[in-house]
Amino acid sequence: MDKVRMGIIGMGNIGKYHADYLGNKKVNRCELVAVCDPVAPLESYKPLKTFTDGEALIKSGAVDAVIIATPHFQHTTLGIAALNAGVHVMVEKPISSHKADAGRLIAAHARNPNVIFAGMFQLRTEPRYLKIQQLIQNGELGEIVRINWINTDWYRTEAYYASGGWRATWKGEGGGLLLNQCLHNLDVMQWLVGMPKRVRGFCQFGRFHQIEVEDNVTACLEWANGATGVFASSTGEAPGTNRFEIVGTMGKLVMENNRLTFTRNEADMLKFSQAAKQGFVKPDVWNIEIPFENAVGPHAIMVQNFVNAILDPASAGLIAPGEDGIHSVELANVMVYSSLIGETVELPMDGAAWEKKLNQLIAESKIEKKVMKVETADFVASFRR
Numbered sequence: 001m002d003k004v005r006m007g008i009i010g011m012g013n014i015g016k017y018h019a020d021y022l023g024n025k026k027v028n029r030c031e032l033v034a035v036c037d038p039v040a041p042l043e044s045y046k047p048l049k050t051f052t053d054g055e056a057l058i059k060s061g062a063v064d065a066v067i068i069a070t071p072h073f074q075h076t077t078l079g080i081a082a083l084n085a086g087v088h089v090m091v092e093k094p095i096s097s098h099k100a101d102a103g104r105l106i107a108a109h110a111r112n113p114n115v116i117f118a119g120m121f122q123l124r125t126e127p128r129y130l131k132i133q134q135l136i137q138n139g140e141l142g143e144i145v146r147i148n149w150i151n152t153d154w155y156r157t158e159a160y161y162a163s164g165g166w167r168a169t170w171k172g173e174g175g176g177l178l179l180n181q182c183l184h185n186l187d188v189m190q191w192l193v194g195m196p197k198r199v200r201g202f203c204q205f206g207r208f209h210q211i212e213v214e215d216n217v218t219a220c221l222e223w224a225n226g227a228t229g230v231f232a233s234s235t236g237e238a239p240g241t242n243r244f245e246i247v248g249t250m251g252k253l254v255m256e257n258n259r260l261t262f263t264r265n266e267a268d269m270l271k272f273s274q275a276a277k278q279g280f281v282k283p284d285v286w287n288i289e290i291p292f293e294n295a296v297g298p299h300a301i302m303v304q305n306f307v308n309a310i311l312d313p314a315s316a317g318l319i320a321p322g323e324d325g326i327h328s329v330e331l332a333n334v335m336v337y338s339s340l341i342g343e344t345v346e347l348p349m350d351g352a353a354w355e356k357k358l359n360q361l362i363a364e365s366k367i368e369k370k371v372m373k374v375e376t377a378d379f380v381a382s383f384r385r
Helices: 013-023 054-059 073-084 099-111 127-137 183-193 269-275 298-311 322-341 351-364
Strands: 004-009 030-036 049-051 065-068 088-091 117-119 144-151 198-205 214-222 228-234 242-248 251-256 259-265 285-290
Touching (some): 004 013, 030 298, 099 322
Parallel strands (some): 004 065, 030 049, 065 088, 144 228
Antiparallel strands (some): 259 285
16 A cells, blocks of 8 residues: 545544645645545535445445544544454544543554554644653753643633534533543643643533533642642633643743743752752742744644554554543543542542443433534634643
């Protein structure tokens, strides 16, 4: 095989976006040959093959690989169907609606190890995060002691939530703000500093909107080394803030307003404290601005990496192996679960316990969604967070 025949399952906002750059040949050695959606009109995509059933596309023999861009609960079933059929699969975020389902998807890949399984976590291609990762891995920050991410500029209107019957429901998404808007941020956070060991969530459900799932979140986190942190987010707060701060013994990184700054201690703060002869002195600092450019076409970069892994499996590693997707799902789940039971939860969390609670929430749901047609918005601006 010298070219990957690609299909897209789910032609909502993000599916259309993938189709646009693939159709414009932004990914080498890849041809978009099929699209699928049960309700969206697909006439404009002809002469591509069109399907109304995802599993039918997978079994058609028309594609070598698929991008799954459907509502969340279908990610697991369609992902497993693709893996079992020998069709390479890239799953949009989240890889599953909950941890137990993510485990089932990962188990299917373990049974089909020669099939490429990738997650669409395009923030991993952004130079600002790559530079933060380099500083951490090189020891420039010293030992991490605190992580704060105030991520409250995900403002959404009632019209947004009314644009789809599956949106912001336990049955349709399995959650709200955390699974939909924040998954990329949660992925980046754990990718840079690892998974915490304890989480206490304080989620508010339908605080700002007529929905049943969380739209306002504050969570306290603790890592194995004693580092602590706060993750705060909202879809109802305007104007909102996006400030990511990582503090280590050698200084502080701050990413805000498209700037990355490093206030670097001249000496390790703990060693300085132990050696100091005065009570109110601090280490001298260097104020450094770290330049970066935004990635050009980060989604296309991810798909190119996926295609390369399919065609050159011995030489091309995945930027985001599908298995990595369980971590952000677990963080989203545990923040909500902790809030509902009113307790701190140790990680790894019990995925079966959350699945049981989620099924209860679905069964007891009384929400009646009123779906309305809304203006198509340019949602591309929300990609970089």
